[in-house]
Amino acid sequence: MATTTPVAEARGITKRFGSTVALRGASIRVEAGQVHALVGRNGAGKSTLVSVLTGLRAPDEGEVAFGGEPAPRLADRAAWRRRVACVYQRSTIIPGLTVAENLFLNRYDRGRTGLIDWRTVHRRARELLETWSVDVDVRTPAGELDVERRQFVEIARALSFGARFVVLDEPTAQLDSAAIGRLFGRVDDLRRQGVAFLYISHHLHEVYELCDAVTVFRDARHVLTAPVAELSRSALVAAMTGDAAPGARRARGRPPGDAEVVLDVVGASLPGAYRDVSFRVRAGEVVGLAGAASSGRVAIAETVAGLRTAAAGAVLVAGSRPRPGSVPAALRAGVGFVPRDRHHQGLVPGMSVADNCTLTVPDRLGPAGFVDGRRRDAFARRMIANLAIKAPGPGTPVADLSGGNQQKVVLARALANDPRLLVLVDPTAGVDVRSKEFLLDKVEEVAGSGAGVLVASDELDDLRMCDRVLVVFQGRVVAEMTAGWHEHDLVAAMEGVDPDG
Missing domain, CATH: 3.40.50.300 (P-loop containing nucleotide triphosphate hydrolases)
Structure with missing residues (x-):
C-alpha cells in the first residue's frame, strides 16, 4: 500500500450529463516525479476526468485532492492554477501577443505610475524560460512559434504559477519524431525535478517509451492501473477494448503489375x-x-x-x-x-x-x-x-x-x-x-x-x-x-x- 502523499488524486468520481454517465466511480493517483499515462478509447471518460482534475467541472460524486488537501472551490481559479495545469492539443497561447505577454498575461509588473514595466516583464520572462531550459526569444510574437516551442512555452507558463502537476493532452499529435524526442527529454528533465505529468495519448508506443505507470478507462469506468514495465502491450490493448488485442493486419493480394x-x-x-x-x-x-x-x-x-x-x-x-x-x-x-x-x-x-x-x-x-x-x-x-x-x-x-x-x-x-x-x-x-x-x-x-x-x-x-x-x-x-x-x-x-x- 502506497505511503507517500500523491501530487494529485481523484477518488470515486462520477459525472453525468443528462442521461449520459461520462464517469462512474473513476479514480486515479499520480505521484511526484511520475509520468502517468491515461489511455482509453474515445468516449471512455478521459476528457471528463481532465475537466474535473483541472477544476473546469465539479464531480457529481467523489473528491479531488492535491498533495493530500481537498481541491479548491471551482471559483478560485488562481488556487487551481497553483496546483494543476493542462497543455491541450489545441494551443491556448494567444498568437497576437509576444511570448513574454503570454507568460505573464494579467500578471504584468507595474511601475510607480501604474503603467506596465515591460523591462521587468521581459527580464522575468527570460529568467522563467532559462529556469525550465526553454530557448525562445521572449519578444517573439507567439504566432511565429512552431507547435513544439508553443508547447514548451505553455509548460513554462503553467509552472510559473507554482503548479507541479501538468496534464499533457495528446502533445505529440502535430510533432515530428525529432520534436517528440525533444519533448520527451524535457518531460524527463522536469520529472527529475519533481514535476508530475498526466500523459494522455492514443499512441501506445509513447506510453512504453516515456511513462512510469498507466491507468486505463473504458466505458466511463476505471479498469486498471499498473506499472508500465509490468504490463504487456497486448494486455493494455485488451484492457482498453474489452477483448483480445487486434492481430496483424490481413494480407491482401497485390494488384497485378499491369493494373491501371x-x-x-x-x-x-x-x-x-x-x-x-x-x-x-x-x-x-x-x-x-x-x-x-x-x-x-x-x-x-x-x-x-x-x-x-x-x-x-x-x-x-x-x-x-x-x-x-x-x-x-x-x-x-x-x-x-x-x-x-x-x-x-x-x-x-x-x-x-x-x-x-x-x-x-x-x-x-x-x-x-x-x-x-x-x-x-x-x-x-x-x-x-x-x-x-x-x-x-x-x-x-x-x-x-x-x-x-x-x-x-x-x-x-x-x-x-x-x-x-x-x-x-x-x-x-x-x-x-x-x-x-x-x-x-x-x-x-x-x-x-x-x-x-x-x-x-x-x-x-x-x-x-x-x-x-x-x-x-x-x-x-x-x-x-x-x-x-x-x-x-x-x-x-x-x-x-x-x-x-
Whole structure:
C-alpha cells in the first residue's frame, strides 16, 4: 500500500450529463516525479476526468485532492492554477501577443505610475524560460512559434504559477519524431525535478517509451492501473477494448503489375517542400509515403489532392491532368481526400453529419444545384451505416461526435464521390484503438474494390497495410520498401540514418 502523499488524486468520481454517465466511480493517483499515462478509447471518460482534475467541472460524486488537501472551490481559479495545469492539443497561447505577454498575461509588473514595466516583464520572462531550459526569444510574437516551442512555452507558463502537476493532452499529435524526442527529454528533465505529468495519448508506443505507470478507462469506468514495465502491450490493448488485442493486419493480394495507373507523379518539385518526386499508384494498390511531418510527405499528398501547386513536374490522375492547385479539379478527376487536420481542414463543425458527408457531391442531391433534404439524408444514412458512425441521425451536429466518429465522417465525405484514388494524410491521428482498426480495415476495403490508395503517415500501423512504402526525407524519396519491411529499417530511413553505418 502506497505511503507517500500523491501530487494529485481523484477518488470515486462520477459525472453525468443528462442521461449520459461520462464517469462512474473513476479514480486515479499520480505521484511526484511520475509520468502517468491515461489511455482509453474515445468516449471512455478521459476528457471528463481532465475537466474535473483541472477544476473546469465539479464531480457529481467523489473528491479531488492535491498533495493530500481537498481541491479548491471551482471559483478560485488562481488556487487551481497553483496546483494543476493542462497543455491541450489545441494551443491556448494567444498568437497576437509576444511570448513574454503570454507568460505573464494579467500578471504584468507595474511601475510607480501604474503603467506596465515591460523591462521587468521581459527580464522575468527570460529568467522563467532559462529556469525550465526553454530557448525562445521572449519578444517573439507567439504566432511565429512552431507547435513544439508553443508547447514548451505553455509548460513554462503553467509552472510559473507554482503548479507541479501538468496534464499533457495528446502533445505529440502535430510533432515530428525529432520534436517528440525533444519533448520527451524535457518531460524527463522536469520529472527529475519533481514535476508530475498526466500523459494522455492514443499512441501506445509513447506510453512504453516515456511513462512510469498507466491507468486505463473504458466505458466511463476505471479498469486498471499498473506499472508500465509490468504490463504487456497486448494486455493494455485488451484492457482498453474489452477483448483480445487486434492481430496483424490481413494480407491482401497485390494488384497485378499491369493494373491501371490511377496516379502518376512525374518529376514534381515544390521549393521548400519536396523536389524531383516521381512514383505511381495502380488500381487496387496501397502506397505509403513515410517520413517526419517536415519531410515533405504531407506536401506531396496535398499536391495530389489539389491543395498545393507543384512548381515543376506533373500529377496525372487516371491519365488526365487536373488543373494544378485546384481541389474541385482533383475531385472531378476522381480524387477523394482525408486531410491531416480534421478540425480545421476536414469538418465544418457548425454543420450536421449529413451536410459534412455530402459536401463533395451536391450534384447527387438535387437538380441545378438545389439540395433535396430527403435525398441528402438518405445518402448520409447509407454512409453512416457503411462506416458505422455513431450518431443519433444525419441531422446530428458533427461537433457532438467523438474524435473517432468525426474522422469517419471525414472518410465518408472522401468516399462519397466513389474515388478512383483515395489520398489520406495521418488518417488515424488522435483516434482510439478500435476506431483506428476500423478505419484501416475500411481503407483496405476501398483498395479491394479497385481504387488506388495513397497514405501519407509516420504511424507504423497506418503503413503496415501498404503494398509499398516510399520513404521521404528532406523532400526526396530516399527508399522504397515492400510489404514485410522491418520496423528498424523503416524508422532508420525516415530519420535519415544508415542502420549499417
